[in-house]
Every structure is written in structure tokens, then in C-alpha cells.
Amino acid sequence: MKEKISITAISSLSPLGETTHEIWNAYLNNDHYFSLMKENGHKVWVAPLSKSAKLNVETLRKSDQKYKKLDDSVLFAILASRKAIEQAGWQNTSNFGINMGSSRGATKLFEEYHQEFLNTGIASTLSSPTTTLGNISSWVSHDLGAIGPEISHSITCSTGLHSLLNGVAWLNSGMVNKFLIGASEAPLTNFTIAQMKALKIYAKAEARKEITGKELDKEFPCQALYLEKEANSMILGEAATVACLEPGKVSNALAVIEGVGYATEILKHNTSISTNAECFQKSMKMAMGPLALTDIDAVVMHAPGTVKGDLSEYNAIKTVFGGSMPLLTTNKWKLGHTFATSGLLNLELAILMLRHDTFIPSPFFKNRVRKGKLKRVLINAVGFGGNAVSILLSKNE
Incomplete structure (x- = not known):
């Protein structure tokens, strides 16, 4: 790296909550944040946003007519970005770059539009502009009034950290002096979960006893970092995380x-x-x-x-x-x-x-x-x- 980079804010919406205080408290306990939902008539483990975060997403959706037709992945990113900007003290500037990544993008909305097309043979007017991958960064930029470069990309599950790589590159180039990076994912749809099941990597709701060793707590359906497990136990969650990056080591940096x-x-x-x-x-x-x-x-x-x-x-x-x-x-x-x-x-x-x-x-x-x-x-x-x-x-x- 040409120069160290400061992280001056980080904000997220996740199953753990949406404030630093509740997220840290969630990490301090030994609980998981999974629940069972019905998928094609069967129960399946998922990790949805916290109730307070879900409520704020719906409040945003109802706050303006233009938000009603946006996918959850876009709304998640907007909320997280607003909080990050406030935390970093960027409210009075518009000259910063934005890179928002997503592996799946507007998954729920795309599936709904496609089903509508299969049923009617007609595509809805907004089916294209509201499901493009660039939809996330462009709406975040619009919401924040940013005038810097805006980037969207998908590099599967490392997409979020690739956003960070891009932010570092732009800052080290000297082309911008502030960069907002993030990722948003709302994958709790029947088709997305079915895809993971087809890969045979998803946790089975009825098979916890099979994947749990005798010495472990049977209340943990996902056993990440249990190196002796004999069955896959991946579970999907929804979340958005956004961070503010600035060049050099600055006094208000959360980390470097x-x-x-x-x-x-x-x-x-x-x-x-x-x-x-x-x-x-x-x-x-x-x-x-x-x-x-x-x-x-x-x-x-x-x-x-x-x-x-x-x-x-x-x-x-x-x-x-x-x-x-x-x-x-x-x-x-x-x-x-x-x-x-x-x-x-x-x-x-x-x-x-x-x-x-x-x-x-x-x-x-x-x-x-x-x-x-x-x-x-x-x-x-x-x-x-x-x-x-x-x-x-x-x-x-």
C-alpha cells in the first residue's frame, strides 16, 4: 500500500441489530440469531435482520413513493450509508466516491418480476432499472447527494472486501480524498435458498443432531469453525455494511x-x-x-x-x-x-x-x-x- 488508510465510520444492519451498542452486546452473548422460516413447505434456518432494523427499512420504504419499488438490498444500503456518513461527519460534503457491492443484487424483486412475466408474458416497466446491479450504488449516491465516482460490482462472497480494495486504490491514487465502501445482501428468498441447497452446503433443520458433536451445544444450527463436523451447516443471513475511508492516519479513525x-x-x-x-x-x-x-x-x-x-x-x-x-x-x-x-x-x-x-x-x-x-x-x-x-x-x- 502506498499509504495507510483510516476507517472513520462503519455502520451495519444485520441480525445482530443496527447500533454499535446492540451489535457489541450481541457479540458478548453466546446466542445465535437464526430462526426457522417456511421455504416451499419445509422449514429452513435463516438469519433475518433484527426487528428494529426491519422496522426502519419499512419506514424508509413508505417515506417516499420512489422507494416503494426498490429491492430490500437497496434500502438496506441506503440506511447503513446514512448512518456511516453521519458517524464520520461527512454530512456537509458531497465530493466522495462510492462503491457498493452485492453478490446477488435485487434478488427478491428480480424473482417477483420474473414470476409476473411467466404469468402474464409482459415485463413490468421498472423491471430492468430496479434490478440492475448498479441500482444499489446509484441509489445510495442519489440519496446522499454525492458527486464522486460510483461503482457497483459482484465478486461473489468476497465482494464487500473487494469494495474496500477499490476504495483503497482510489484514495492511494489521489483522485479522491474520501471514499464510501459497502455491500448489501437480501438473499432470503425461496430460489436463493434452493440454490444453496442444490449445492448441498445448507444446514438441515432436522439434522442438527447429526452435525453436532456430543461435547457441543445442540442449539447451534450453524457450526462454523467446528473442524470435526461431518455435514455442512451454512445458513444464509441478510445484512448491509458500509464504511467511510480516508487517507492516512486521522485522529478520529476507528481503526487503520x-x-x-x-x-x-x-x-x-x-x-x-x-x-x-x-x-x-x-x-x-x-x-x-x-x-x-x-x-x-x-x-x-x-x-x-x-x-x-x-x-x-x-x-x-x-x-x-x-x-x-x-x-x-x-x-x-x-x-x-x-x-x-x-x-x-x-x-x-x-x-x-x-x-x-x-x-x-x-x-x-x-x-x-x-x-x-x-x-x-x-x-x-x-x-x-x-x-x-x-x-x-x-x-x-
Whole structure:
């Protein structure tokens, strides 16, 4: 990196809540935030937004006629962006860039419009403009009155951290001096869940006893970072996370981006990465740069709750760190896999842990005894196709 980058705000809507206080309190308890919903006549585990966040989304939808036809993914991003801008003190500026990513985009709205077309043979007037991927960033830009560049992209489940990479690149280029990055995902639709089930990676509502070891609590349907599980346990969640980035180390920074790393593996299968996740090995090494292995205190893993996914990432970390293993954790056992947003929720967890100097563990993984304060945390994300991203975050000292 040409210059370190400060994160001056981060805001999210997720199953854990929408304020920093309630999100941190949710991390401090040992509960999960899953519930069972009916999908094609069967019960399935999902992680919806918190009740307060859902209420605010509906309030926004009803606040203006133009919002009524927008997908949840757009509304999530608008709300999170408003709060981030306020937190960073950017209300009086419009000259900043925006990059909003999403793996699936306007999933619910697209499915509804397509079903309507199948039924009538006619496409609705707004079916195209309200379901394009650029719909998210353009509406956020419109809502905030921003005049800088606006970008949308999809790089599957590492999309959120790729938004961060883009923000860092723009800031380091000197073309802008403020950048809003984020991701939004509203994937709790029948078709999206059916796609995950077709891959045989989704948690089964009736099979918790099969995937839970005797020594573990049977109330955890997703067992991300339980390396001895014999069945996949991924569960989808919905969320949006937005962060404000500024160049250099500024006094109001929540945390500082010290390094970024990225890598892609050559595909052997549409959904898999190698046994030792070579893409993660490369991305983590790149993000750490010349730092000693012992300088990394913790890693917030991607760990989606699948048998091969969790284990391959762990193998990559073990290969890179050897006998200097940092603390390992994941948040997907608590709030599910939010596709594009998952990497930025990992970033949020890392920021909260650094600011509170408190490590939040997974109930399924036994770490070494921690020594010293949390100063640097590595954040991982990867998507279909082995496109890994790693971000090195440090405390603003």
C-alpha cells in the first residue's frame, strides 16, 4: 500500500441489530440469531435482520413513493450509508466516491418480476432499472447527494472486501480524498435458498443432531469453525455494511488499514478451493507484508460453516503461521453467511474487538491462551472461484 488508510465510520444492519451498542452486546452473548422460516413447505434456518432494523427499512420504504419499488438490498444500503456518513461527519460534503457491492443484487424483486412475466408474458416497466446491479450504488449516491465516482460490482462472497480494495486504490491514487465502501445482501428468498441447497452446503433443520458433536451445544444450527463436523451447516443471513475511508492516519479513525492482499486460484470446480486454500495463503502473506508472524494477534475467518470451506481456510492459516498461530474466530455461527456483506461484517467485528480489546471466540474452536493486547487483526473473505481477499487492520494508536 502506498499509504495507510483510516476507517472513520462503519455502520451495519444485520441480525445482530443496527447500533454499535446492540451489535457489541450481541457479540458478548453466546446466542445465535437464526430462526426457522417456511421455504416451499419445509422449514429452513435463516438469519433475518433484527426487528428494529426491519422496522426502519419499512419506514424508509413508505417515506417516499420512489422507494416503494426498490429491492430490500437497496434500502438496506441506503440506511447503513446514512448512518456511516453521519458517524464520520461527512454530512456537509458531497465530493466522495462510492462503491457498493452485492453478490446477488435485487434478488427478491428480480424473482417477483420474473414470476409476473411467466404469468402474464409482459415485463413490468421498472423491471430492468430496479434490478440492475448498479441500482444499489446509484441509489445510495442519489440519496446522499454525492458527486464522486460510483461503482457497483459482484465478486461473489468476497465482494464487500473487494469494495474496500477499490476504495483503497482510489484514495492511494489521489483522485479522491474520501471514499464510501459497502455491500448489501437480501438473499432470503425461496430460489436463493434452493440454490444453496442444490449445492448441498445448507444446514438441515432436522439434522442438527447429526452435525453436532456430543461435547457441543445442540442449539447451534450453524457450526462454523467446528473442524470435526461431518455435514455442512451454512445458513444464509441478510445484512448491509458500509464504511467511510480516508487517507492516512486521522485522529478520529476507528481503526487503520495497514495492508491489503488478494489472490485467485485456478478453478478445479465451480464452488471449491484447494485443500490448503492457496488463495488465502497468498492473500494473507500479501496483506501482512514484511511484518513478523507474531505481530498478528487474531484472524477473523471467512469460515462459512461448510466442511471443506472451514477446514481449507484453517489449513491455509496453519501453513502460513506454523507455530505462531494467532487467535482464530468467525461470526457466521451467530449471524449466518451474508454473501457479499460477510467480509465487511468481519471487518466490523475486528474493529469492535480492537476498540474494546476483547476477543470474541467461536464456541467450536479452542484457541491458545491470549497474551497481551489486541493490536492487529487479519480479516478474510473468499467467494466462488477462489477469489480471496485479506485485510490487515490495526488499532489507531
